[in-house]
Amino acid sequence: MMETIPPDLVLKDLSALINHNSVPRELSVFSRLPPDQWAKVVVSEGEIFLLFGGEDKARCLVPNEPGIISPEKRFRLASTGKSGRFQIFYYFSPAMDDAARLAGLLAQGAADRLAKDD
Secondary structure (H helix, E strand, O other): OOOOOOOOOEEEEEOOOEEOOOOOHHHHOOEOOOOOEEEEEEEEEEOEEEEEOOOOOOEEEEOOEOEEEOOOOOEEEEOOOOOEEEEEEEEEOOOHHHHHHHHHHHHHHHHHHHHHHO
C-alpha cells in the first residue's frame, strides 16, 4: 500500500521546479523533515530516485506515482541517470493561530460583502 499524506494536513509550501541536474545539496544528502512536516515529491517528467535511510532499495518516482516523506524519516533524492523534473509539496498540521486568522479573514470578507450590498 502506498503511503499518503494524512487528510488533516494542509499544503503550506511548494518548491521550485527541480531537474535531475539541479537537485539542491540539502535534498541530495540524507536529511530529515521537521516533526510537524510531511512532503510529497511529484515528478512531472522523467524519473528521480527517492532513497530512505535504512532501506537498501531506492524508489524510482515517475509521473503519477509520487513519493511521500513522513516526518523525521531520513531521505535523499538522486538522479537515475535519466532526465527528470519534480517539485516537492510540503504539508503541515494547521496551527490554531492559522485557523483563527483564517476564520477572522473569512468573517471580515463576509462583513465587507454585506456592507457593499447595503
